[in-house]
Amino acid sequence: MRRFFSILLSISMILGLAGCTGAKPTEPSENNAFVIGFSQVGSESDWRIANTKSMTDTFAFDADYEFIMENARQKQENQFASVRRFILDGVDLIIIAPTVEEGWLTVLTEIHDAGIPVIIIDRSVAVWDDNLFLTNIGSDFLRQGNLAVEWLEKVTAQEAVSEEEEPDGSTPVSTTLKILHLQGTIGATAQIQRTKALEDAVATHEDWLITSQLYGDFTEAKAYEVMTEYLKENKDIDVLYSENDNMTFGAMRALDEAGITYGEGGDVKIITFDATKEALQYCLDGKINLCVECNPMFGPQVKDLVEKYRNGDTIPKHVYVDESAYTSKDLTQEFIDARAY
């Protein structure tokens, strides 16, 4: 049922945006609106749909702006095509949510040469010259990963203490913590940094082992597919470190079908990123152990940066959004019900 609503939501978002994406200003906007061309990654996850909603709610219904959003369907080449159309259309500003970090120098140089300012949102671009964009607003993904591994260190240390002595007085043999790693789109800043945090932590814990790194592309379907395949041969997992909620939902379905329990008191601890409403509900219900927040609702902050640019104010090169991490102890039903995404 959830999937039906998320598809419905994405269709309504696309239809609702038709008015914003169809308008191609071949000449200056009739009402002298400030024209923004926005290249969005895709609609691969609940996080992305919430981010699109935050951006469209902020700009598309403000008469001072003409907002043209194009969905790249997670393909960088589609973003290049959109950006080149925006340049030809003579938009006033371009916003890019980059699919991956690499490969942006040429098209950012083209935008720069056309005299159009660029704001990078969400993930980052790997260019040495940060004059090619006004600012990069998004999450501190490495901090998100570090919040996750710090939580894992704490709970495993607590468990080690509680298992200090076997009933016969012997000390238990230290066991290896087997971590299954579900990765998002390879090359996206969110994947690079969340992976770095885990790999750095494993390098400092001799009893931690990444049993496998599966590619889930930040989607539920791909994660379900790769988890189902993996679980055919491997069932001995202590932790699932999943780089976004939608992959976690796919993995949970595969774990259910393999008869493996998870969450509080389960065989597998689940760590997930995004902290969407649905994941927080699973966390409150004890099915997910840790939700690390990745806040998509920064449309208003982006507008504030655009207004600062239009007023000639200085803009910081990097702006981070506020985020936290939640276990069931941190959550109430009221808190979850009040969440915007």
Ligand code: GZL
């Ligand atoms: C994070 C964003 C990631 C989310 C995923 O800022 O780039 O992309 O974590 C989304 O849900 O697909």
